[in-house]
Amino acid sequence: MTENTTKPRPAEYRDVTSPVFLRAVLDAIDGQDEAGVKALVEPLHAADIAWLLGAMDASNRRALVKALGPDIDPEILSELDEDLRTELVRTLGPKSVADAVKELHVEDAAYVLEDLEDFEKREVLSQVPLADRAQVVDALLFSEETAGRVMHREFVTMQGSMTVAEALARLLLVDIPEEFQEIYLVDSERRPVGFLALSRLLRATPSSLLHDIATTEMTIIPATAHQKAFAHLFEHYHLTSAPVTDETGSLVGVLSAGSVVEVLQEMHKAEVLALGGVAEGESLSGSLTKTTRLRFSWLFVNLLTAIIASIVIGFFEASLEKAVALAILMPIVASMGGNAGTQTLTVVVRALATKELNQANLWRVINREMIIGVTNGTGFALLAAGITWVWFQNLALAGVIASAMLINLLAAAVSGVFVPLALNKAGVDPAVSSPVVVTTVTDVVGFVSFLGLATWLLLN
Numbered sequence: 001m002t003e004n005t006t007k008p009r010p011a012e013y014r015d016v017t018s019p020v021f022l023r024a025v026l027d028a029i030d031g032q033d034e035a036g037v038k039a040l041v042e043p044l045h046a047a048d049i050a051w052l053l054g055a056m057d058a059s060n061r062r063a064l065v066k067a068l069g070p071d072i073d074p075e076i077l078s079e080l081d082e083d084l085r086t087e088l089v090r091t092l093g094p095k096s097v098a099d100a101v102k103e104l105h106v107e108d109a110a111y112v113l114e115d116l117e118d119f120e121k122r123e124v125l126s127q128v129p130l131a132d133r134a135q136v137v138d139a140l141l142f143s144e145e146t147a148g149r150v151m152h153r154e155f156v157t158m159q160g161s162m163t164v165a166e167a168l169a170r171l172l173l174v175d176i177p178e179e180f181q182e183i184y185l186v187d188s189e190r191r192p193v194g195f196l197a198l199s200r201l202l203r204a205t206p207s208s209l210l211h212d213i214a215t216t217e218m219t220i221i222p223a224t225a226h227q228k229a230f231a232h233l234f235e236h237y238h239l240t241s242a243p244v245t246d247e248t249g250s251l252v253g254v255l256s257a258g259s260v261v262e263v264l265q266e267m268h269k270a271e272v273l274a275l276g277g278v279a280e281g282e283s284l285s286g287s288l289t290k291t292t293r294l295r296f297s298w299l300f301v302n303l304l305t306a307i308i309a310s311i312v313i314g315f316f317e318a319s320l321e322k323a324v325a326l327a328i329l330m331p332i333v334a335s336m337g338g339n340a341g342t343q344t345l346t347v348v349v350r351a352l353a354t355k356e357l358n359q360a361n362l363w364r365v366i367n368r369e370m371i372i373g374v375t376n377g378t379g380f381a382l383l384a385a386g387i388t389w390v391w392f393q394n395l396a397l398a399g400v401i402a403s404a405m406l407i408n409l410l411a412a413a414v415s416g417v418f419v420p421l422a423l424n425k426a427g428v429d430p431a432v433s434s435p436v437v438v439t440t441v442t443d444v445v446g447f448v449s450f451l452g453l454a455t456w457l458l459l460n
Helices: 019-030 034-041 046-055 058-071 075-079 082-092 094-103 106-113 118-125 130-141 164-173 198-203 227-237 257-275 288-314 317-322 324-353 362-392 395-425 430-457
Strands: 156-158 182-186 192-197 241-245 251-256
Touching: 019 034, 019 046, 019 058, 034 058, 046 058, 046 075, 046 082, 058 082, 075 082, 075 106, 082 094, 082 118, 094 106, 094 118, 094 130, 106 118, 106 130, 118 130, 156 164, 164 198, 182 198, 182 251, 192 198, 192 241, 227 241, 227 257, 251 257, 257 324, 288 317, 288 430, 317 324, 317 430, 324 362, 324 395, 324 430, 362 395, 395 430
Parallel strands: 156 182
Antiparallel strands: 182 192, 241 251
């Protein structure tokens, strides 16, 4: 496929996130000044234009795309999030999208097409030349979260028996990618046996054999490897690139650090959204119906857990009627436990994702979190007791809230470790499900410990 060269940033940098610049673009659109829109937007980097599209409503987006015309930068499509990308693809139509696909890298073209309906994919691909179409279809056959989807399919291979002079001559004669940093040495069955950085090739003596100056230690990644696995390898070994092989061990692609950085950013964004109970891919420009439906399902789960906590409180209805102070102080214990639990589970979920936490160091992590829970629990127990004494002048009540605070922060530490571990072992994404479970645990433990101790010590 044709290599697309990313636009250089214009000499005079424009802050597209500035309200003044956005207002200028919107005013030009409202005034139907297509020349003015082009003058403002065309010099921008594709990522900046994608940001502008995301900051507008649907009608202004359509007007901006119309103003840019058929010369719209194909790279914009690969910079948009899922909802906006699908909307823009449908606005442009199959012919324009097919032209864009021909200009993009294979992995970017697959990214643009992956969320379309099957009939839309077929309609676009039918207008793409056969050779390019085969590469894009091959990329789409791999799961979205595998190395085969994001790998570069254009790379340089040579035989290790070649000399440096022969290699340099071959680079001048054959069709090579516009951008590459290493040459991969392969055997007769195209299995990678080493690689050679261009800088090393250029410094070597012309008579040197490639296999004598090549690096043979490589991290080889299967095309079916999940993104969590290969992202961990790049982070752990500080890789800048890695060969990708098929089921026979033949070299079929190369993973670059740039592609893996994008994968890591998406993974980390998904983790943050999941911890907040927000669906992956949700954005400010997403469909209202879809966003409302996704949030409703998660809020419904939270409603059920809140009912559980309310049922627990209901068991102590008589105690609450006798002492209004209990109702005033009760949320403090539950809230502190919930926040402490969220802190612990965030660290644990992150450690699971990066493989820092495993069976070998599990008990060390548990002991560490228990010590933190006891230390913080003791500190906040004393603080809460002091506030309660000043507020209600009741030493027994101060002792109750201190005990409940210590118990609940210990429960937060334990549940913050064991809940994500258990969910991960069960094959459930701990980032998605842990927060609501841990919050329910700390709410229930907080209410039972505080109201139970108060009923036992103060009201009997």
